[in-house]
Amino acid sequence: MLNDSEKLKIKIDDFKAKCREKGLKITPQRLAVYQTLLKSKMHPSAEMLFREVRKEVPNISLDTVNRTLLTLADIGDAFILEGSGDVKRFDADLKNHQHFKCVKCKKIIDFHHKPFDNIKVPESISSKYIVLRKTVYLEGICDICRKKK
Amino acid sequence: MLNDSEKLKIKIDDFKAKCREKGLKITPQRLAVYQTLLKSKMHPSAEMLFREVRKEVPNISLDTVNRTLLTLADIGDAFILEGSGDVKRFDADLKNHQHFKCVKCKKIIDFHHKPFDNIKVPESISSKYIVLRKTVYLEGICDICRKKK
């Protein structure tokens, strides 16, 4: 079994390879952002990560962190947590149902799949936290945007 | 079986009762926002709903719509769709895992519950849309915020 620092090294190397492959330059800022995100356990926002990265690369700008994160999401080395970052969307339908969101046009499609209604929250969560809502959330590309491409 | 307009009427009456119970005033604006949200099938943002409500109450302000929606979420007659509305949050952990988010402190807690890893997307969705990500998403109050209260 590899230890953590070895695992980290491998990930970084993979990342470098991927950058080269995609024609992205390997800059100290990019590496720092990626590395810091890898080590972070709190699903940081750009701002949070920025403060962290700054400890290593003091003159990095928030914009660079922002752009780098988007790049990472783009090449698939990170992802943006479910739906975050969009404007608030509201729903008054309190009945059990699930949502599919198109990442292109942001449309939200309701669906109802019985087996998803009563998913069981694991003991490890329910014993410690108060669960107010549990949902299955799908993200992808809708039929219309699919055709456009 | 009740028809749609009867169902709507009942919901509105329930809503009025709840307002009275909570000491909230029943204003035309509030009713219009709630009613329009109930009828809306597109999970509108404040802006979208504002445009809609304006057709009925032409001089309502966007702020009122915004505030009313937050109030609705507060009293439990509507909810904010999974994760929408917050700043972007990133995750570099590409392994299968799920998230629990505390609605108070916005902390996101990872957990991994094997049965959630391979939830089956219903045919009705997978045949029409391209599903890129599927997640189980829980929302509630974390242990720390729970104690604070």
Next chain:
DNA sequence: CTCTGTGCAAACACTTTGCAGCTAA
């Protein structure tokens, strides 16, 4: 009459864009 809700405007937070200089390849 009282106190909450509304509308307006300003402040705010976060993100995106444009651009000139810099730097990895």
Next chain:
DNA sequence: TTAGCTGCAAAGTGTTTGCACAGAG
């Protein structure tokens, strides 16, 4: 050398706040 990257500043978008007046209870 040269495309892509960075840092700064400005603009953009959505949300929140403060306040005086209006209107529900």
